[in-house]
Amino acid sequence: MESIDYSETIPNNVNLSEDRALRRALEHWQPNYLDWWKDMGPDGSAEFDVYLRTATGVDPKGWAHYDYVKMPDYRWGIFLSPAEAGRKIQFGDHKGEDAWQTVPGEHRANLRRIIVTQGDTEPASVEQQRHLGHTAPSLYDLRNIFQINVEEGRHLWAMVYLLHKYFGRDGREEGEALLERRSGEQDNPRILQAFNERTPDWLAFFMFTYFTDRDGKFQLCALAESGFDPLSRTTRFMLTEEAHHMFIGESGISRIVQRTCQVMNEMKTDDPKTIREAGVIDLPTIQKYLNFHYSVTIDLFGADESSNAATFYSSGLKGRFEESRQHDDHVLRDDSYEVPEVRDGKIVPRQVPMLNALNEVLRDNYIADSNKGLKRWNRVMEKAGIPFRLTIPHKAFNRKIGSLAGSHVAPDGTVLTRARWDARRDAWLPTDSDRAFVANLMGRVVEPGRFANWIAPPRFGVNGQSADFRYVRFD
């Protein structure tokens, strides 16, 4: 089960050749997927030879194989982490029972909804990023975004496999609908709002992969705990790829900060206008992008008080982050949790039943994790002797979902009137002119070893290759 069969039309490690009905269903979906990729995948890239990694096994060691591939020929397939013998459900009302190998009838609708919602984010991000190849700051970066795009495509495959195998006709219909919705399209948008926002430039892209792919990590970690074993196994393998996406984001922002600091030191200035004229991104603009991507991403965790979250947990469908490391009864009926709300112009804590607060718990786990990369970015400034520091805004800032939606809160947590917020908004979130400035900086750099002026080269190349390696070949 651990090695992947590449002789099949659909590479897999799930013995697809033995399940003829499933194989037929997936082989029927495959050309539709490829049509979607041609329409909505990286724009104008079909003929490029891209130095990509492909999974060859699902064990942590040596699963990657690197070679030039034309993206439409990428071997998307179905890869599950190995089954754990005798695995039990770790939490909720079914705690201690054997993990399910089939879908329990009473949880079918919820499970389908969870899988569809996760699946929908995967093609959405490819759609959001599809024009960025035209403005890549280097071949190295171009290759990296393409790698992420093909892996998000595979994550869609992972969810569609579950839908086809376990949800019959409804599952197949959902599989089609996943190819029909479009990021940002009014009539048929993607399910979650952050996946309908634009990712118009590379600063946005790196923020997205740092913050929004990290939401992916936390959702997948919670689903990896699922009592529905096939979901647990698919998401565990997806997580190995997610780590790389977040690395691209973290190192991308580091490199931008590094280059900006270098120019600031050379010119001995911290004046944003002068810095912009030198063709690099001023640090306050980076902070504004951070504020935007962070706030739309923490909305993805959902309402702070949610009966769905309670149901998903109690019925064993979705656990907590690192469920097994929590020292409690894993049932949570008697516990409570603090969620923030705005009352009389102040943010005050409110106790809610723990089960209903599990979205907030996951959001708080996410917030702690987000801070780690931030420290690294700040260390780049510290080393360069620049006093500026990036900060994570208060979690009530710019929220559109949950009890904080509708209130106006500054990045430092001060509650404001609507008028005060309107007056200050442009200091905290990217304005049209900030975005236009960043967009103007972006021009394609594709000479091997060259990097756009606004970003430093990476410390290491991909797979031991040098920075001037031809990561993408155009002819």
Ligand SMILES: [Fe+2]
């Ligand atoms: Fe993904």
Ligand SMILES: [Fe+2]
């Ligand atoms: Fe990702």
